[in-house]
Amino acid sequence: MPLQRKQSAYSPAFVLITDRKQSRLPLINAVKLALKGGVNTIQLREKDLPTKDIYSLACELRTITHGLNASLIINDRVDIVLAANADGVHLGWQSMPVSRVRNLIGFERIIGISAHNMQEALQARDSGADYITYGPIFKTPSKEGVVEPTGTESLRKLKEKIRIPVIALGGITVDNAESVMESGANGIAVVSSILKSDNPENTALRLYSIIQHHSKMSG
Template sequence: MNGQQINNLSLMLITDRNLCKQSFLHTIKLALKGGAKTIQLREKGIPTHELYCLARELRKVTLEFHANFIINDRIDIALAVEADGVHLGWQSLPFTVVKRLIGSEKLIGISTHSRQEALQARDYGADYITFGPIFNTPSKKGLLLPLGTETIRKLKNEVKIPIIALGGIHKNNIESVLCDGADGIAVISSIMHDDNPEEATRCLYEKIVPFKQFINS
């Protein structure tokens, strides 16, 4: 793990091939051109060999753009393609087991949906957390209530690792998320489902840059 890897968490794209209006790989390339700094491969229902081949392609293209490549849950695939890390949910392998398998040089992120889960992830030793949903989002509709941006500000006092906000974030509300202290954002549909993924990503990236410059100044 290095400073650049952490800095690259400022704009994370979580994949969903079912949303793409163009080919999956082309959509990812356009997002990277637009400023995506981390790609998290989260594709469910794909046979292992097919997922491996997809991960291998994404590893190549993320290296070209000096972006992080993180794989959701599948430690075996992450190791096989030399990804930058893995992202865990609450049904994944235990954190201590994952840490032993992948070592200290790779990122381990954890999905959290409450203060309690965020503190638990912090205590485990996670390198970052995703936290949400911040706003209403179709993928969590009826499952999780939106947490709102003010919960990020409160959480920042207790959680010093990067907090990556997700859930219903787009170009019209991203600034409120950043103003309340999020270290980065993670999006799915606002890029994957857009007619122009490159421009959609650039709109988000250009709103993030001033905040990162202010924090680093």
């Protein structure tokens, strides 16, 4: 049976991007709590792990997400997407072209692309991406000195030009998530807000309520 696209990978999306080094809890425990709190997409991004370990982790996450009707997206590794039967792949600008990836994974799976400015976002749209992640919206340690924050006004201008879902990321917390959603984001992606939390489930619940509130207001 062909893999079916999951609505959770689109709007409104609530994505947890993994980083086991930032997680206060064992990563799998944190993921389970985040999903319980409302996260509906897990993006596996552990760039320093050997292929065998990434595959093993992907399979474990596939079992967890499948049981909770959540999506699993793998960063860059098309081979892992296929081997673990994940829902899609997330690409950067050093990845294979979208057209080649599409030929490999088919049209039932999802392709996302990272964008850090308007030009990259428009290129991603034109290349055939199903969605983009856009940011960093706010200052974040992982991008400090590498990419300047875009701010929410840039997000608002982008949403005037692009129809595919835009998932905002970068420094998003319970305190600023409302402003991000008000600027037109179709969802948010977070790392440290949840993984560094003393209570990942509660933090996820609070963020989820903001996303859902805005979704109902705008819908």
